[in-house]
Amino acid sequence: MTQADRDRLERLNSMLKRRGIILPAFEIHGGAAGMYDFGPLGGRLRNKVNQIWLNHWLSQGDIVEISCPTVTPFSVLEASGHVGEFSDFVISCLACEQASRADHLLEDIHPNPDSLSMEELANEIASKNPACPDCGAVEWGQIEAQNLMFSTTLGAGSSGRQAFIRPETAQGMFTNFPALYRHFRQRLPFGAVQVGKGYRNEISPRQGMIRLREFNMAELEYFIDPEENSKHDFSKWSTMKFNLVPDSSDTINTTIPQALDDGIIRHPSVAWFMASTAELLFHMGIDASKLRFRQHESTEMAHYASDCWDAEILGSYGWIECVGIAHRGCYDLEAHENYTGQRLRAWRDWPEPVQSKRTLVTIDGSTAGPAFRSQAGAVKEALEKMDAPPTTYPFKLTLSDSSIVEIQQEHVKIEDIDETINGEWFTPHVVEPAFGIDRIIWHLLDHAWNEEEKNGEQYSVLSLSPSVAPIDAAVLPLMEKDGMDELALNLHASLCSMNGIQSSHDASGSIGRRYARADEVGIPWCITIDHQSLDDGTATVRRRDDQKQIRCKIEDITLHIRDGKMNSLFE
């Protein structure tokens, strides 16, 4: 970063703070690193970005929105792998209160203490009794997981259950898989999204809003059948070229369908989400020339992922990863299924049912039951495990507890079973686009903020897309007399009463100053009420981006603002 860039960044941050867009959190208490407040303008900006994001995906028709708690029981995040990946286990010496890493205590005792679960560590410490490295005592308290996830307790005191505040929203989509599968009437593909906060206790939050301890995320999990060719319509993007940075070569400039055909993007659903993500980012106001997609190296990719592309946006801090689009395979559903024993699968009908014949060897309960009594269950198990049906009777059968019993023919039932199998249960694969909302908001602001020179003075304009601008229009009475102010206040009130529209009323200072104030926070339209407005119900509209003015009927202005079609007035 050059000194000029640094200075610009400083001026931008000071504007964001001064105008109530983004401010350091809890500042009157000295602040808290890695946390920001969205102020009176920023709060609305964030909400509009979230809404656009939601509408974009929900409009697909096969994607639904859910919302899950941020406080998440320990087991959920242990199943997902976060406890192992994100945590260290800490245990305190009851004698000297010094906290130690539990796995470090077992270093000389256990070959690989790093791999142990929390319970295993507790058991190992209880049985091996390592001494406290500080005071030598052997009295250990409760083991606790600690580190990048914020730890908390569900319930009070010692009966409380350990939990974390979620490090990502994704797990809620996985734990809700059965409800989602049912909602979509058991038919893939489908997706679920969640917009909300995520928390990571970063060692060192840096770079403004780029690395936060509490952050806004928006994640989509799209569940697909790995054996069915995903059909996606790429026609919208057949000519639009993107900068792609594949794992094995230099940046290429090509279309997404082409990269898919060339095998650079490895899965059609990943490609489709890349294209759709780009469209969404452009709609919000990201500069198209400052977007690229970078493929994860196979070494940096999480072990379960088969392809992962980051959408990176160029801003004051360089290329920053703002969206990750990962093909996660069946990892997550399988992990929760293995941990809980609940079925997290979808059913696939085969094109043709399969007939299968098999021979079932089991006990005849009516004879074997009385004969073997309490051993009957074990006999059944052993019989069913036999490689081939018995041919001679009686014969000796070894049970799982090594005891040997003699089996008569009357104890055995042999059945030939004809089965028709119509399909199978399988674990769906998932493609996950995960958005860092704060990082996107930062880049929207960074790209939109332009410093210009105007009549020898520094002049700054925030050219936010009207789709995200916190304030839709400013109403400016040229003078506060002769009824102009009243007319302006009425217009202001009627604009604010429209769904989703916010206006600002500003009557102080010269008109030029008021335009400047509006430009600085990105208000796209200024409506000026003057003498003529009183006579014929018209007003002037000034367009932020080229300062062009037109005059038209006030009713037309409000209707066009409501419909987001103001530009058409200028044509």
Add this chain to the structure above:
RNA sequence: GCGGGUGUGGUGAAGUGGUAUCACCUGAGGUUUCCAACCUCAUGUCGUGGGUUCAAUUCCCGCCACCCGCACCA
């Protein structure tokens, strides 16, 4: 986490062992009336906690935050 730098009204700065000055911004009144005009008045500051001192915004120490390296990190 380590090393370096920085914290003075909303913003940007000046300054001091004896409670702080300036510009812009903001607000009120006047004037003007379509791109930061002008006049008068007003609000508002030494990041935080401790120490030294008769007295600390100033000196010392801790903490917090921000910036820059390094390290760590989906």
